[in-house]
Amino acid sequence: LFPNRNGWHNASGMFYYGGFWDRMPELDLDQQVVRDEIFDIMDFWIDLGVDGFRFDAAKHAYDPNELPKGTPLLDRNLQFWMELRKYVSDHHPETYLVSEIWDTAQNMSPYAHAYDSMFNFDFGLMVIDALNSGYHNQLITKHLSNVNRISSRNENFIDAPFLTNHDQNRIMTMLGNDINKAKLAASLLLTMPGIPFIYYGEELGMLGAKPDERIREPMRWNEDLSSEVAYWSQWQYNWETPTVEVQLQDETSLLQHYIQLIELRKSNPTLRFGEMEQLQFKNSSILAYERTDAQNRYLVVLNLYPGRLEGSFDEEVLANMDVLYQVGDYEIDRDKIYMSSQSMFVAKVQP
Known part of the structure; x- marks a missing residue:
């Protein structure tokens, strides 16, 4: 007996399974x-120069409604993905594999050995919650716990944090079209360990809510619709979203914020590979954490609240930091720090 008839389709008396869409039949992976x-x-794509693959909906390789009740789905899925992992490791050891398993870290963890990375859905949800509530809610500590749950099963695991993707309402919509929150979200994403992923248009502040067509509107390159740009449908959410062309000319734009953070990340390897720990600034709306390695120590500090706030931290550390990048203003008075509304900075602490 099968769980139910969902996903099964009749084509002239022949039945086939397509769990997501009747025009997308599932492959019979038992063959x-x-x-x-x-x-x-x-092999074909790797020979052409492809460096890696993204696997969509990986836990549905064997889907619950596809097989009879009692089938050990996790075991079947893992057996397939581990066979694929071994094939790639044996023949193309430099190829990068990242997987989408839309679930919690706890439920993702059995798949840890099958891929180099898995998309971190928990991270984006926690960022949205923190920015909309104005409280950090121990975000970094919880994030590290989630990542460690997976990396404890695979010491070579590389986290893949992101904010939202092509199946979710866009981050700018989730943040109420607040560019200050969007800048803080980008600041968090691009100072995380691992390989951060950016869904196209996030760097512009593109808006969008379900259905899928409205969260996948064309990129806003410029205002000239006759130019050679991708334009497959009219915008509904993004007619007024500033274009790439416009934002490149504005030093305070969201796009420029992304560009500068990416450059900062590229030029400071500790922000990519260093250890991370949440710090306590004695204010639940000031999120602070450090990125460290044997040679360097960096502080990342964000005021999540739409108003000026006071925090407190080690006086010696505050006195010996060089700010590398900032949005908004801050003042230091011995062990006190005063941060303007929804501001942030990244600083290197001198030994």
Whole structure:
């Protein structure tokens, strides 16, 4: 007996399974010839120079409604993905594999050995909650706990944090079209360990809410619709979103914020590979954490509240930091720090 008829489709008396859409039949992964064809397809693209693959909806390789009740779905899924992992490791050891398993860290963790990275859905949800509430809610500590739950099963695991993706309402919409919150979200994303992913248009502040067509509107490159840009449908949410062309000319734009943070990340390896720990600034709306390695120590401090706030930290550290990048203003008075509304900075602490 199957759980139910959802996903099963009738084509002239022949039934097939398409869990997401009737025009997207599932592959029969129990057939070795199908698996071999998947490996051949990967070989083809790798030979052309592709560096990696993103696997969509990986926990649905074997879907709950596809197989009879009692089928050990996790075991079946893991067996397939581990076979694919071994094939890639044996033939293309430098190829990067990142997987989408839309679930909590706890439920993702059994898949840790199958991929180099998995998209971190918990991270984006926690960022949105913190920015909309104005309280950090121990975000970094919880984030590290989630990542450690997975990396404890695979010491080579690389986290893949992101804010929102092509299946979710856009981050700018979730933040109420507040550019200050959007800048703080980008600041968090681009100072995390791992490989951060940016959904196109987030760097412009593009808006969008379900259905899918409205969260996948064309990129806002410029105002000239006759130019050679991707334009597959009219905008509904983004007619007034400032274009790439406009934002590149504005030093205070969201796009410029992304550009400068990415450059900061590229030029300071500790922000990519260093350890991370949440710090306590004695204010639940000031989120602070450090990124460290054997040679360097960096502080990242964000005021999540739409108003000036006071925090407190080690006087010696505050006196010996060089700010590398900031949004908004701050003042230091011995062990006290005063931060303007929704401001942030990244600083290097001198030894």
